[in-house]
Amino acid sequence: MGANIYRNKKPAFLFLFPAFLFMAVYLYYPFFKNFINSFMEIKQLGSSGSGFNTPWYHNYQEMVRDESVWVSVKNTLLMMLVTLIGQVGIAIVLALMVDNVRRGKQFFKTVFFFPIVISATALGLLFNLLFLYDKGMVNQILEALGRETLIDWKAEGTALFTMMLPVMWQYVGFYFVILITGLNSISDELYESAKIDGATTLQKVRYISLPLLHNVICTCSVLAVTGALKVFDLPWTMFPKGMPLKSTFLTGTYMYYHTMETKNVDYASALAVMIVILGIILSKAVNMIFREKDY
């Protein structure tokens, strides 16, 4: 009688059903509908499709020809690289340094984690003010240091740097906290033994910390790369409509641009399908590259 309780899986399905229903209604159905919409002709935002495009795959044809699509994909891939090197890389350095300080670990944890709790839109507005052409803080500092002309940080040559810097800065603390937790789980005995053997600090990092952090670094890398695909609010706040000259579009901002600005909803739906496919491919690739090791 007692064993039957565990054999009967029906109650488990019953409890899983509400969550499944929620996902089906609010995720899978909209995605399926979006897929259909990508072949339809939709005249404006909020209205339903008036029929299929001619040819029905027109939006996908258009996507291949659209230069801004390629710009947005290129920028998104660049954003991934920046998040990997900038976010995870800097977080590793910070975590290793903070792990070696005797006092104030908690202080640094709080300071580095703080940007995470600020909304991306607020950060976008903040960095907008920092990089403002006229009266922006950065240009004011440069002016005080003797520079005579103002730098347009949002011009074509510098826009990507200006856009990616705050994104990178915002999430360093997130990976820092994960990594420092990983470092804390490494037994002190290993470091003590290494010390007795005469290992320097750098050698301890090279031969103890980094190898034992491998799986944590892999997890952070997967999170960073997949997170880069979803970056939207901060870039859109700082560079609406892919300004300047449509050079700062990411896949997410480009889809939003076509939904809300040009009202080309069916094309935006096709872009959304592309983003999902791109996300699946990249996630698989990243999971393969950063495969965790069994110890």
Added chain:
Amino acid sequence: MKKRIVSLMLAGVMILSMAACGNSSGKSGDTAKSVELAVTTTFAGEDTNAQNYKDAYTAWEKETGNTVVDTSATSDETFKARITTDFETGSEPDVLFFFNGADANSFIEAGKVVSIDDIRAEYPEYAGNMNDDLIAPSLVDGKKYAVPVNGFWEAMFVNMEVLDAAGVSMPDGNYTMEQFKADCEKIKAAGYAPIAAALGNIPHYWWEFAIFNHQSPKTHLEIPAGVDDANGQAWVAGMNDIKELYELGYFPENTLSATDDETFAMFTDGKAAFLIDGSWKVGGIVGACQSDPEDPSTLDEEKLDKFDVTYVPGSGDRKASDLVGGISMGYYITKKAWEDADKRAAAVSFVEYMTSDSVIPAFAQHAASALKNAPEVDESEFNILQVKAMRMMAGATSLTGAAQDLFQGECRVSTFDGMPEIVTGKVSAEDAVAEGLEVYHNQ
């Protein structure tokens, strides 16, 4: 036995509830005249008339005993999308204050709103205080649906401090593009940006007037059939004019990467001389002259006096005093409310009240209205910039609607969002206009 007692008690409660329901129905029958009206407008957020609207509908509620369920929101693309979806899903409001141009096409095509003529068949006095010639007809069927409140105009704001520093005199109604370019050269030489405009963000006003300068008030609202016809070539010439001004360095250095807010701040901070914008910008300039933008009592009147408003330089058949403007929004009564016997009268009463001779002046202020008997304006009630705006409007020789109100959606992309590509020569004006027109005619 216990079960029987409980059953009896439940039955008793049910009977009492039914009796209570019966009583409440009776009461609602007694107050059948009190109606709850769902109203959606754009008088919300930072709209200068948001408070006027609240005051007006509260007064109407007191007067009639009806209730307004207000779902107003700031006028933006999300709002427009919400209205479209509401009509498609049958959850539209009873009364709607909305655009009367292409944005309204979908619900007019679907027959979801009632025309003014149909309402007048039952309520002959409806919108009787309006000059019918100033009520814009629908682009779908030419019928008039929206009862207007206040109009708009577009003109050129001037920072007099910059003009004085550059030795340039205040432009008048005969201002030409050639004079404008000469003035811009002087202003640029004096170290200021002649034109405050973010071409990468809001090129709309320059787009409108640059095209208008190659047309006339009669032809401005004709969307070209193609890039090769006379109007099409006027559009191309307009785009090339903006390109020329860009190449001459009359726009701010960061015009392609700046937002509209940034270039507006340049104008109010005395770093740029001219700003083409709409009547709604009067409030923005006044706000910039207040130490607390929320508190009108903190207005620096001396600073405000340094701003003026004049005509956009003219060319060809368009005189500078030929303005772009009109009445682009109004109150619609939806078919849903019209077919509801209780709501029909309330909806008509609401619109009549909100568009009455006593309510409209508070909304219209220095902008136009469609009232037959425009009330006398007491200048002492307005700030100096509003007074200057009224004087400028008094000298207008014509008021023509905005062509971009007819040219909406995806067709705009190549010449609005594509303006940076046009002025930098990455795309020719001819190609950009041709692409936009092709999309427009396929929409």
